Amino acid sequence: MRFTAFLLCGNWHEAEDVMQSAFLKLYLAxxxxxxxxxxxxxLRQIVVRTFLAERRKVRWRREKLTDAPPEGLSSAAGAEDRLxxxxxLTAVPARQRAxxxxRYWHDLSVEDTAxxxxCSTGTVKSQSSKGLETLRRRLGPEFDHLRLEV
Incomplete structure (x- = not known):
């Protein structure tokens, strides 16, 4: 779940804050x-909803890309591509990123994601399409070999 939070937030500090809030909500429930x-x-649902709620509360805060790679990357082939x-992924709006x-990290179906x-399955499909388009634009043609499909 911590890595899911990292994928959503884009940095470990915010991911840990989201995880702490999510575990508190899980404990209370x-x-x-x-x-x-x-x-x-x-718990995954709580993490995603906590992330989205934080993004709605603080709209003016934007993520900043850094030159430093995230902690814990392996040196296996393709690590650079993953990075x-x-x-x-941090350039994708919060709802689309979720x-x-x-859909693609946790391999959930459209129905399970919805x-x-x-939300509706149509919303999941449109948000997937828009999010993938943003990723494609951000990555450029040199990453066409990655299968980014809806």
């Missing part, structure tokens, strides 16, 4: 949770 089997999807894609992270975000 704990007594009401009867079925503990769906805890991971529920560039992660940095480009859809992209759920349920997690409490």
């Amino acid at each position: 704990g007594p009401k949770l009867g079925d503990r089997s769906g805890l991971e999807p529920y 560039v894609v992660w940095q480009a 859809v992209l992270v759920l 349920a997690a975000l409490k």
